[in-house]
Amino acid sequence: xxxxxxxxxxxxxxxxxxxFDADFTPDEIRSLMRLAVDLKALRKRRRFTxxxxxxxxxxxxxxxxxxxxxxxxxxxxxxxxxxxxxxxxEIHMPGRETIADTAxxxxxxxxxIQIRAKSHETIVELARHATVPVINGMDGIxxxxxxxxxxxxxxxxxxxxxxxxxxxxGDASEASNVCSSVSFTAxxxxxxxxxxxPPWSGPVPDWWAETERAARGAGSHFDVVHDPVDGTxxxxxxxxxxxxxxGDEDKRDAxxxxxxxxxxxxxxxxxxKPGTRFMHCLPAMRGEEVTDEVADSEASIxxxxxxxxxxxxxxxxxxxxxxxxxxxxxDLQDIGRAxxx
Numbered sequence: 001x002x003x004x005x006x007x008x009x010x011x012x013x014x015x016x017x018x019x020f021d022a023d024f025t026p027d028e029i030r031s032l033m034r035l036a037v038d039l040k041a042l043r044k045r046r047r048f049t050x051x052x053x054x055x056x057x058x059x060x061x062x063x064x065x066x067x068x069x070x071x072x073x074x075x076x077x078x079x080x081x082x083x084x085x086x087x088x089x090e091i092h093m094p095g096r097e098t099i100a101d102t103a104x105x106x107x108x109x110x111x112x113i114q115i116r117a118k119s120h121e122t123i124v125e126l127a128r129h130a131t132v133p134v135i136n137g138m139d140g141i142x143x144x145x146x147x148x149x150x151x152x153x154x155x156x157x158x159x160x161x162x163x164x165x166x167x168x169x170g171d172a173s174e175a176s177n178v179c180s181s182v183s184f185t186a187x188x189x190x191x192x193x194x195x196x197x198p199p200w201s202g203p204v205p206d207w208w209a210e211t212e213r214a215a216r217g218a219g220s221h222f223d224v225v226h227d228p229v230d231g232t233x234x235x236x237x238x239x240x241x242x243x244x245x246x247g248d249e250d251k252r253d254a255x256x257x258x259x260x261x262x263x264x265x266x267x268x269x270x271x272x273k274p275g276t277r278f279m280h281c282l283p284a285m286r287g288e289e290v291t292d293e294v295a296d297s298e299a300s301i302x303x304x305x306x307x308x309x310x311x312x313x314x315x316x317x318x319x320x321x322x323x324x325x326x327x328x329x330x331d332l333q334d335i336g337r338a339x340x341x
Contacts, residue, residue: 010035011341014322017127017134021144021184026218029189031338033152035315036308038335043078043311047331050080051323051339057083058106059137060091060115062122064246067282068137068145071310072114072317079314084110094122103129111321133320138177146281147181149312151189153305154237157277162190167235169228170262170289171243172197174204178241178281180211187215187222195224196231198262228262229271238272239279240264240289256288265291269299277301 008027017023024032042049057076061069069085076083088094093102103126106113113130116137117123127134136144151161158164166186172179172195183193184207193215208224215222225231232238243259244252264278278294280302286292294300318339326336 010319010338011322013319014339014341015133016320017130018144018316018320019123019127019134019136021142021147021181022188022214023144024148026188026190029148029151029185032148032312032315032319033155035318035335035338036149036152036311039314039318040308040311042331048080049078049314049332049335051318051327051332051336052076052111052321053080055079055081055112055321056110057081057317058086058110058113059083060086060093060113060117061137062088062094062115062117063138065116065137067306067309068116071306071313072137075310075314076317078310079317081111099125100129102126103134104131107131112317135316135320141174141177141180143177143181143281144185145309145313145316146178147185148316149309150182150239150279150281150305151185152312153279153301153308154186154191156304156308157301158236163192164190164236165192165194165234166237166239167194167196167232168239168241169196169232169264170240170259171201172224173202174207175245176202176241180204180207182239182281183222184211184214187211187220188218190218190220192221193223194231194235195222196228196262197224197226198258199226201259228268232268232272232276234273235276236273237277237279238264238269241281242283242285243289244285259289263289263291264294266293269294269297279305282306 008031010031073083107130112133114135114137115123117139120139120141123136123139155161168179168183183195186193211222244255278300284290284295323339326333
């Protein structure tokens with residue numbers, strides 16, 4: 001696989017936040033992808049990359065997580081640092097301490113803060129007061145780390161991003177943070193996107209308008225359609241997400257019944273073009289939005305997606321925290337030069 005060109009200086013990311021999907025330019029995302037490719041290759045060779053020895057990452061989780069927590073925690077430790085997992089009941093935010101006080105305290109104790117929050121406003125407020133980088137690990141409206149790492153997975157499969165077609169099928173309402181982030185980021189990176197969703201399931205007007213503007217700026221196309229077969233038939237990648245989340249258990253049966261025509265199953269994939277790949281951010285509600293025969297098929301790349309969360313986020317952490325001196329290890333010096341100002 002050829003690596004994507006490093007088109008923006010990584011050192012320019014130092015000290016910045018990732019709160020919104022648009023916080024990095026497409027060129028900066030490509031540079032992080034390139035760094036992630038290099039870090040992944042080193043890891044496969046069992047080469048240690050302790051760029052951030054002596055550094056600390058605070059990880060605040062208001063919402064349950066498997067992939068985001070493990071990929072950030074293990075990834076930061078592979079970079080030589082120490083990750084501290086903080087969940088409700090173990091810290092004073094929210095309730096007894098303000099977000100601003102939490103941000104300022106953690107900024108004196110840690111080198112970066114990663115947060116998975118219920119509300120986007122919580123992350124915005126945290127970043128407003130923090131003096132170290134704040135990373136959005138998912139909130140109620142967006143999931144930028146998922147979307148950006150998905151670009152790495154698509155690139156690995158296709159060797160490029162320009163001119164590809166991605167169909168996101170399922171829930172496109174305001175609750176679908178993955179749909180919003182993946183569609184927006186893919187359009188910015190030159191991928192044509194169709195959101196395939198029932199007429200009653202969004203998308204929300206503001207997000208639609210922003211994604212259309214992103215597509216026009218990148219020369220890609222964005223559309224919302226309602227027919228599952230027509231919407232996915234020309235896709236290079238078919239992407240879905242679960243239809244319900246924690247707190248919706250009492251409505252689960254009704255939700256599944258309404259969305260069932262938008263299930264990714266063997267019949268739908270058979271009508272897509274040859275070589276179409278299946279993507280899912282996970283967790284998958286098997287038998288609902290996707291069947292086992294698709295999830296476990298050769299077309300499925302949902303587990304490489306999960307792995308790439310760690311590789312991309314390692315690159316992200318390195319870019320935002322930065323380094324102050326060139327590593328002595330010759331295998332790491334090219335990466336070190338890219339990170340040094």
